[in-house]
Amino acid sequence: MLSRWLKGDQNYMHPTTYNAKAYSAASATSSLASTKINRRDPTDRDVQIEILFCGICHSDLHSVRNEWSEFMATTYPIVPGHEIVGRVTKIGSAVSKYKPGDIAAVGCMVDSDGTCPQCKVGLEQFCPNMILTYNSPDKHLGGVTYGGYSESIVVDERFVLRVPSKLDLAGAAPLLCAGITTYSPMHHWGVTKGKKVGVVGLGGLGHMAVKFGHALGAHVVVFTTSPGKKEDALRLGADEVVVSRNADEMKKHAGSFDFILDAVSADHDINAYINLLGVDGNLTLVGAPAKPLAVPAFGLIMGRHSLSGSAIGGVAETQEMLDFCGKHNITADVEVIPIQKVNEAYQRLLKSDVKYRFSIDMASLKSE
Ligand code: NAP
Ligand code: ZN
Numbered sequence: 001m002l003s004r005w006l007k008g009d010q011n012y013m014h015p016t017t018y019n020a021k022a023y024s025a026a027s028a029t030s031s032l033a034s035t036k037i038n039r040r041d042p043t044d045r046d047v048q049i050e051i052l053f054c055g056i057c058h059s060d061l062h063s064v065r066n067e068w069s070e071f072m073a074t075t076y077p078i079v080p081g082h083e084i085v086g087r088v089t090k091i092g093s094a095v096s097k098y099k100p101g102d103i104a105a106v107g108c109m110v111d112s113d114g115t116c117p118q119c120k121v122g123l124e125q126f127c128p129n130m131i132l133t134y135n136s137p138d139k140h141l142g143g144v145t146y147g148g149y150s151e152s153i154v155v156d157e158r159f160v161l162r163v164p165s166k167l168d169l170a171g172a173a174p175l176l177c178a179g180i181t182t183y184s185p186m187h188h189w190g191v192t193k194g195k196k197v198g199v200v201g202l203g204g205l206g207h208m209a210v211k212f213g214h215a216l217g218a219h220v221v222v223f224t225t226s227p228g229k230k231e232d233a234l235r236l237g238a239d240e241v242v243v244s245r246n247a248d249e250m251k252k253h254a255g256s257f258d259f260i261l262d263a264v265s266a267d268h269d270i271n272a273y274i275n276l277l278g279v280d281g282n283l284t285l286v287g288a289p290a291k292p293l294a295v296p297a298f299g300l301i302m303g304r305h306s307l308s309g310s311a312i313g314g315v316a317e318t319q320e321m322l323d324f325c326g327k328h329n330i331t332a333d334v335e336v337i338p339i340q341k342v343n344e345a346y347q348r349l350l351k352s353d354v355k356y357r358f359s360i361d362m363a364s365l366k367s368e
Helices: 002-006 058-064 169-176 178-188 204-215 227-236 247-251 297-301 315-328 339-350 362-367
Strands: 017-025 032-040 046-056 084-091 103-106 109-111 152-156 196-200 219-224 240-243 257-262 277-285 306-309 334-338 357-361
Touching: 017 362, 032 152, 032 339, 046 103, 046 169, 046 339, 046 362, 058 339, 084 152, 084 169, 103 169, 109 152, 169 178, 169 204, 169 315, 169 334, 169 357, 178 204, 178 257, 178 315, 196 204, 204 219, 204 227, 219 227, 227 240, 240 247, 334 339, 339 357, 339 362, 357 362
Parallel strands: 196 219, 196 257, 219 240, 257 277, 277 306, 334 357
Antiparallel strands: 017 032, 046 084, 046 152, 046 357, 084 103
16 A cells, blocks of 8 residues: 555545544644644554553654754654554454454554565565654655554554563553564574673663563673662663773773663763674664764774664564563563653653653543
8 A cells, every 4th residue: 555655546545534632742842732633544454543551762752852853854743652552443344463452552663665675574664665653754644644642543454563461561562662672683683691791771772671681591781871770770680780980890891792782862982882892792773862973993893893773673573572572571661651741751761760661651641
């Protein structure tokens, strides 16, 4: 269907719509506030989901404030939210995998062309026609897609996921972004028993990386700027914790890591971490600070170090991650908040003050 729309198929019928309550920001400097948005009525392959919980990702904050304007400028109004768990309320006539009443989830993507080389190997996140859950062109209604800070969402069943039944739903929502974004590079770079793994930044992504690293049997070292998070890091599964502002503590780990995952949301010195890699060690960036990071050539040359990035994960890999979480009983540590506290939550994210993911209880939207 995406290809018909992209090719400007004149026979493509725009679906009928309904109103849904949501929270949106009107500009880069506005707070999020209550609003109503249009959602399409489910077409043949669509699943309509009543949203129960939606996590707050730092990417929501970067996007609301248009901090990534050079790479993906924000179109206003924006309805953020891509860590969505809810209950299926309606399905289209061709939907086969879900039925009303099922618990279902949606992450950062809602469509891709399904035909490109990346889609064919399950890397939909790198499809040139991938559609993000919010702030991407909406092929059905025009304008841009609207995310999960809303009472419901309508998504092609190819991009709907199953949540293992034993997982707590408030804690499962963040798996859809923070979970897959840390699980995917850890698998790609072979994190396993016997490997020494660093996690930089103990926020939403970082705390999931600690849980996965621990579950995969690696020796996990957390690097934090917040000394107050030390005990939590150990409880979450870290074997060691380093306060990164302490140069002596950092020095002790020089040249020793197989893999480091950097999940920091703001400008920082990545060379300090490149220096901690062993020969052939890799540092993967998942954090996406707005400002470019400085990389000294010799940090990479000596020790054949590599520096790479990673974006979420494909649909099948996201389901694999959810099933892994079901098996190992892994969810995010969440602070459940009503939607009315979302602006306060953003302020706290900026102060690295979240333990360790905000999950919005969408029932709170009913009173708006
Ligand atoms: P978060 O919960 O706000 O956590 C970020 C953590 O970074 C903070 O808790 C803090 O940890 C550390 N930090 C913050 N400012 C710092 C500074 N100035 N210097 C050093 N450390 C600092 O954010 P998140 O939701 O986990 O997201 C992290 C980043 O990943 C964001 O940039 C987000 O956009 C990006 N992201 C990327 C993908 C992807 O696909 N690649 C997906 C989702 C999110 P300590 O207190 O422990 O130091
Ligand atoms: Zn995210």
